[in-house]
Structure formats: C-alpha cells, structure tokens
Amino acid sequence: MSDKPKIAVHKFSSCDGCQLAILNLGEKLIELTEIVDIMHFAEAGPVNPHEKVDVAFVEGSITTPHELDRIQEVRSNSQYVVTIGACATSGGLQALRNFKHVDIKQWTQSVYAKPEFISTLETSTAIAKHIKVDLEIWGCPINSKQIIETIRALCFGVEPVVQKDSLCLECKRQGNACVMVTKQEPCLGPITQSGCGALCPSVGRGCYGCYGPDENPNTKALAKRFSGLGLLPNDIARKLHFINSQAKGYLEIGNELGNKTLKDDAK
Amino acid sequence: MNQSYYLPHTKLQSLLDAIIERGYRCVGPQTRGGTITYDDFSQVKELPWGYEDEQLPGQYTLKKTQKTGYFNWVNGPQAIKPELFKPKESLWNVTRDEEGKLSFQPAQLTPAPLCLFGVRPCDIAAMQIQDKVFITGTYRDERYAQRRENTLIIAANCITSSNNCFCVGAGGFPKAERGYDIALTEIEDGFTLEFGSEQGSDIIASLKLSEADGSQINYAKQRIQEAADKQTKTLPGTNLRDALMNNLDHPRWDAVAERCLSCGNCTQVCPTCFCHSEEDEPNVKGNHSEHVREWDSCFTQGHSYIHGKVIRSQTRQRYRQWLTHKLGTWHDQFGESGCVGCGRCVSWCPVGIDITEEATAICSDFINLENKENSHG
Ligand code: SF4
Ligand code: SF4
Ligand code: SF4
Ligand code: SF4
Ligand code: SF4
Numbered sequence: 001m002s003d004k005p006k007i008a009v010h011k012f013s014s015c016d017g018c019q020l021a022i023l024n025l026g027e028k029l030i031e032l033t034e035i036v037d038i039m040h041f042a043e044a045g046p047v048n049p050h051e052k053v054d055v056a057f058v059e060g061s062i063t064t065p066h067e068l069d070r071i072q073e074v075r076s077n078s079q080y081v082v083t084i085g086a087c088a089t090s091g092g093l094q095a096l097r098n099f100k101h102v103d104i105k106q107w108t109q110s111v112y113a114k115p116e117f118i119s120t121l122e123t124s125t126a127i128a129k130h131i132k133v134d135l136e137i138w139g140c141p142i143n144s145k146q147i148i149e150t151i152r153a154l155c156f157g158v159e160p161v162v163q164k165d166s167l168c169l170e171c172k173r174q175g176n177a178c179v180m181v182t183k184q185e186p187c188l189g190p191i192t193q194s195g196c197g198a199l200c201p202s203v204g205r206g207c208y209g210c211y212g213p214d215e216n217p218n219t220k221a222l223a224k225r226f227s228g229l230g231l232l233p234n235d236i237a238r239k240l241h242f243i244n245s246q247a248k249g250y251l252e253i254g255n256e257l258g259n260k261t262l263k264d265d266a267k
Numbered sequence: 268m269n270q271s272y273y274l275p276h277t278k279l280q281s282l283l284d285a286i287i288e289r290g291y292r293c294v295g296p297q298t299r300g301g302t303i304t305y306d307d308f309s310q311v312k313e314l315p316w317g318y319e320d321e322q323l324p325g326q327y328t329l330k331k332t333q334k335t336g337y338f339n340w341v342n343g344p345q346a347i348k349p350e351l352f353k354p355k356e357s358l359w360n361v362t363r364d365e366e367g368k369l370s371f372q373p374a375q376l377t378p379a380p381l382c383l384f385g386v387r388p389c390d391i392a393a394m395q396i397q398d399k400v401f402i403t404g405t406y407r408d409e410r411y412a413q414r415r416e417n418t419l420i421i422a423a424n425c426i427t428s429s430n431n432c433f434c435v436g437a438g439g440f441p442k443a444e445r446g447y448d449i450a451l452t453e454i455e456d457g458f459t460l461e462f463g464s465e466q467g468s469d470i471i472a473s474l475k476l477s478e479a480d481g482s483q484i485n486y487a488k489q490r491i492q493e494a495a496d497k498q499t500k501t502l503p504g505t506n507l508r509d510a511l512m513n514n515l516d517h518p519r520w521d522a523v524a525e526r527c528l529s530c531g532n533c534t535q536v537c538p539t540c541f542c543h544s545e546e547d548e549p550n551v552k553g554n555h556s557e558h559v560r561e562w563d564s565c566f567t568q569g570h571s572y573i574h575g576k577v578i579r580s581q582t583r584q585r586y587r588q589w590l591t592h593k594l595g596t597w598h599d600q601f602g603e604s605g606c607v608g609c610g611r612c613v614s615w616c617p618v619g620i621d622i623t624e625e626a627t628a629i630c631s632d633f634i635n636l637e638n639k640e641n642s643h644g
C-alpha cells in the first residue's frame with residue numbers, strides 16, 4: 001500500500017445503512033482523512049467510481065445485470081476488496097428471493113408502478129460469489145469501529161482481525177441478563193458472531209443474527225432448543241432465513257426445517 | 268468459633284454506614300433485568316428484599332414475594348467476579364512521539380477500597396481459587412492483586428439452595444468458613460454476625476451490638492443446614508482427575524457435543540474461570556495503542572490457536588477441555604478442583620447442559636471399578 005492509501009466505498013444493492021455507519025464515525029472520519037485519501041464515497045460526497053485505489057469497501061449485493069459488470073471493475077481497480085455488511089457478505093435480506101418458490105416477476109409487479117423499467121436478476125448474491133474478496137465484515141449494519149480497525153491494520157501492514165466468537169461471550173462480558181434463560185425468548189446469539197456489542201440482548205430482546213454465523217455454529221442444537229420453547233419448524237426456519245439467509249450455518253437447517261430449496265443461480 | 272452478634276434488620280443500614288464511613292465503595296446484590304446483579308449501592312433499600320429465585324437447567328426466574336428477608340435468593344449469573352477480574356480492561360499502552368520513540372505505560376490503576384457485600388460462600392471459595400491463579404501462582408497479576416488487597420468481604424451464608432446448587436458435592440458448604448471479614452446469616456428479623464478479621468471485628472465493635480442468644484444461633488445454624496440438605500445434585504467425587512483422564516474417548520463426549528452450542532456461557536458465568544485474550548487497540552493516527560485484556564473461553568477457536576492451527580476446532584474437544592480442566596487437570600495445576608458447585612454453568616447454559624450429569628455419565632464406571640478394586644484389597 002502507498003504512504004497515504006487511497007480508499008473507495010462502493011454501493012451495490014443495499015439500504016446504505018453500512019455507509020451511514022461509516023458516516024456516523026463523525027470526528028473520527030476527519031481523523032481518518034489524515035491517514036487515507038477517500039477517493040469515492042457517494043454518500044459522503046466524493047464521486048470517482050473508476051479510480052484505482054488501495055482498499056475498496058463494497059456495500060450491497062449483486063442483483064442486477066449492470067452490477068455484474070461493475071463489481072469486476074471494482075476488483076481490477078483495487079488492491080484489497082473488503083465487503084461490508086450482510087448484503088455484500090451473504091446476499092442480505094433481499095436474498096430471500098433466492099428460494100425456489102419466489103417468483104421475482106410477480107414480486108416486481110406487485111411492488112412497482114411501472115415494473116417494465118426494472119431490470120433485475122432472479123437472485124441476490126454475495127460479492128464473493130463473483131470476485132475474490134480479501135476480507136469480510138459482517139453486520140446489518142456493520143459497527144463503524146470495524147472500519148477504523150480494518151483501515152488501521154492495513155496501514156500498519158498487518159491482517160485485520162474479524163472476531164468470530166459467539167455473541168454470548170460479548171453479551172456476558174457486558175453483564176446482560178440472558179433473554180433465553182430468564183425469559184425463554186429465542187435468541188440466535190449462541191450461533192451468531194460477536195461484533196455488534198450484543199445490542200439486542202442489552203435491550204432485553206433476542207438476537208436475530210444480523211452479524212451472521214459464528215465460527216462453529218451448532219444450529220441444529222439451537223433449533224431443537226427453540227422448538228422446546230414452543231416454536232414450530234417453520235418459525236425456526238424463518239428466524240434462520242432472515243438477514244443472512246444464504247450464510248452457511250443458517251441456510252442448511254433453515255432449508256431442512258422450512259422445506260426450502262435454492263434456485264440454481266443462488267447455489 | 269468466635270462470638271456471634273445479633274443485628275436486627277432495622278440496623279442493617281448502620282452496618283453499611285460504618286463501612287462507607289471507613290472509605291469503602293460498596294457493591295452488593297440488586298435486581299437488574301430479572302436477575303440478581305452486584306452493583307454499587309449505599310442504601311439497604313436497594314437490596315433485593317423479599318426476592319426469591321428459581322433455577323433449573325437453562326432457566327432462571329426471579330420473583331418478588333411477601334416473604335421477609337434480604338437474602339432469600341441463591342445466586343445470579345455473575346456476582347463478584349467482574350469486580351475483581353474485569354471482563355475487559357486495558358493493561359498498558361504505548362505512545363510513539365514525533366521522533367518515533369516508543370514509550371510504554373502501565374494502564375492506570377487506582378483501586379478504591381472496595382466492600383463486596385452479601386457474598387455467597389461459593390463465591391468466596393471461588394474467589395480464593397482465583398487468588399491462587401492471579402496472586403500466589405507463578406505469574407502475579409498486579410491489577411487483580413491490588414484490587415484484592417483493598418477488598419472487604421461481607422459474606423451472606425445461604426439459607427436456601429437452588430435446584431442447581433451442589434456446593435456440598437463439590438466439597439464445600441453453604442456457610443463461609445474463611446475468606447471474609449464479617450459473615451451474616453439471616454434469621455427471622457435480622458442477622459447473626461461473626462467476624463473473620465480484625466477489621467471485621469472493629470466494625471462490629473463500632474455498632475455496639477448485643478450478642479446473639481442461643482436460639483438465634485441455633486436457628487441460623489439450622490437454616491444453613493436446611494440449605495445444604497436441599498441440594499439434590501452432586502458430583503461423583505471431589506477429585507475426578509483420574510476418572511476423566513482415563514475416559515478421554517468416552518462416547519458421552521460425542522453425545523454432549525451434539526447438544527452443546529459451543530457458546531461459552533458456562534465459562535463466562537463460572538466464578539473460577541480465568542481465561543482471557545489480549546489485543547491491541549490502536550488509535551486512528553496509529554501513534555497510540557491500548558493493550559486490552561478481555562474474558563475468553565475454551566469454547567472459542569482463539570483459545571487453542573497456535574501457529575496457524577486451531578487445535579480444538581470441534582465442539583467435542585472444547586467441551587472436553589472445559590470439563591477435564593474444571594474437574595480434572597485443575598488438580599494438577601492448582602492442587603484442588605476448579606469447581607465450587609455454584610450451579611451457574613447449569614442455570615445459564617442456554618440448552619441446560621448439566622455438568623453434574625455429564626461428569627457422572629463419564630466417570631461413574633471408572634469410579635465404581637476403582638471402589639471394587641480397593642475393597643478387594
Ligand atoms: S441473550 Fe442471547 S447472546 Fe446473550 S447470552 Fe443469552 S443466548 Fe447468548
Ligand atoms: S444482537 Fe444480533 S441482531 Fe442484534 S445487532 Fe447484534 S448481531 Fe444484530
Ligand atoms: S463449573 Fe459450574 S458449578 Fe462449578 S464453579 Fe463453575 S459454574 Fe459453578
Ligand atoms: S480452560 Fe476453559 S474451563 Fe479452564 S479456566 Fe479456561 S475457560 Fe475455564
Ligand atoms: S455447555 Fe452450554 S453454556 Fe457451555 S458452551 Fe455448551 S451450550 Fe454453551
């Protein structure tokens with residue numbers, strides 16, 4: 001990487017929440033500009049999408065024919081590609097269209113006034129399905145701290161660390177009361193990676209897995225516990241097939257319990 | 268045995284005041300998010316008057332009842348461990364000046380005198396185990412040690428046990444025998460008090476209490492015995508080292524691994540677990556970095572990561588590490604068991620895995636065989 005590395009933040013199919021998480025850095029973002037040059041970051045101002053950069057952060061999944069081409073350009077223009085957020089990393093919420101029973105034409109017609117203007121793919125797929133990705137940062141949205149840590153590590157020339165321990169560890173370090181044990185409320189924390197600061201349990205509700213599977217998820221055992229709490233197989237499948245439905249660790253047991261299969265393009 | 272005193276409920280505040288007057292920050296049990304959590308307090312009305320807990324494997328419920336008393340509950344998820352062994356803290360930091368020179372500084376430590384109020388006997392036993400790990404062991408931990416030196420312990424002996432308690436089976440008892448400055452046992456309208464240190468004796472003397480009478484002392488004793496008798500769980504022995512280490516391929520490890528989430532909750536609530544990881548948190552400019560330590564667990568991959576390889580990648584290996592360390596190799600390392608029988612790992616395991624059941628399933632055959640051989644001479 002150069003002395004003052006150039007970075008870009010690209011948007012694909014997404015809600016912009018992860019870009020907002022970067023903007024939320026506030027003052028730190030100004031500090032950041034002392035160590036990197038932000039070449040492209042539409043949400044914040046700079047627009048140079050074709051610039052060659054040291055690090056490209058990619059938000060959003062691939063859902064249109066145009067994006068198929070754009071992502072190749074991002075790859076060839078960047079030394080490192082880092083995906084940020086659930087969409088870029090696992091296909092996101094919009095990847096619910098990847099299941100066989102979903103008729104995407106029908107969805108477009110029921111949502112848009114002039115569906116003929118919509119050019120969309122049958123599936124929503126993670127960036128890593130299309131190009132080589134150097135680092136994946138999970139979350140819906142990501143935690144802005146992770147962006148600083150990643151840039152800082154790359155500037156030092158070391159590999160950034162992405163925590164993949166179970167959320168429960170973070171939850172306990174914060175001294176939260178476990179919602180599953182005290183309220184019999186289903187929580188995906190035991191199979192979800194930490195990083196968010198155990199946001200949901202700290203306000204007394206179960207985690208819905210927006211940070212994606214942890215490094216060693218026993219989804220089957222947790223599903224069994226959920227059924228002990230009174231959830232029907234289809235309810236459990238819906239919990240697993242939500243923000244990160246395509247993630248290995250959530251997908252398979254969700255398929256089994258919800259009797260779902262993927263379209264061929266999504267596999 | 269030293270003298271017992273009687274402190275009516277109405278005078279509990281004066282005990283607290285006497286402690287605060289001596290410059291202590293008081294941390295005691297309070298209700299938080301449907302559990303009992305230890306936190307700062309200065310008024311007895313902040314204590315959990317009338318509360319009772321019910322604990323089952325993977326289940327914990329706290330209820331307000333009409334009963335009188337501050338200590339009718341058993342224990343909550345974490346008690347006093349986070350006060351002494353912090354879940355996350357900076358150990359040292361490093362700054363680089365304009366010329367590139369590095370200067371290292373220990374993180375600030377100014378432990379105010381701390382009073383841990385209403386500590387359960389199992390938590391005192393666990394604290395003494397952690398003292399061994401962090402103070403008298405090979406590597407003294409300055410931060411833990413300094414906090415401990417400044418700590419006043421007010422024990423609350425147990426007058427009931429939960430469904431998951433097994434301190435008796437773990438070699439303990441619901442009464443604190445040592446490691447406290449003052450020990451309280453709650454009776455109908457107050458407490459019997461004993462001191463365990465000079466400081467405890469001073470504080471009691473300043474309150475000008477009358478001595479407890481025979482019936483009060485007997486009632487206190489009886490309540491503690493009732494708590495002990497209530498316990499239904501137990502371990503198959505107080506030293507399971509050989510039984511476990513001779514059963515490393517027992518099929519039960521596979522069975523428990525099917526249920527275990529590898530979530531690490533058991534280790535995080537266990538009052539004796541001491542594992543931690545360390546990482547560096549640099550600032551944006553990269554001229555300052557904090558070296559931070561936080562609780563870790565043998566259920567993470569980082570715990571067994573050595574030179575590019577995770578040694579215990581499977582849940583079976585991780586559960587086995589937890590159980591064999593707690594109940595087995597802890598004896599090799601520290602000359603005692605790493606389990607005080609508080610039952611927390613059973614209550615707070617989201618899928619209700621019960622350490623006493625697992626240990627029994629794995630060790631029983633070995634122990635029975637050993638007993639048979641011994642009886643045949
Ligand atoms: S609330 Fe959820 S994340 Fe927290 S300890 Fe319980 S199961 Fe784990
Ligand atoms: S607790 Fe779970 S759902 Fe909530 S923010 Fe964290 S990872 Fe996302
Ligand atoms: S192993 Fe379980 S019962 Fe034993 S001290 Fe730890 S948490 Fe308590
Ligand atoms: S190895 Fe596991 S059981 Fe042993 S102290 Fe560490 S976390 Fe606890
Ligand atoms: S025994 Fe229970 S608490 Fe411990 S790691 Fe397994 S599932 Fe989690």
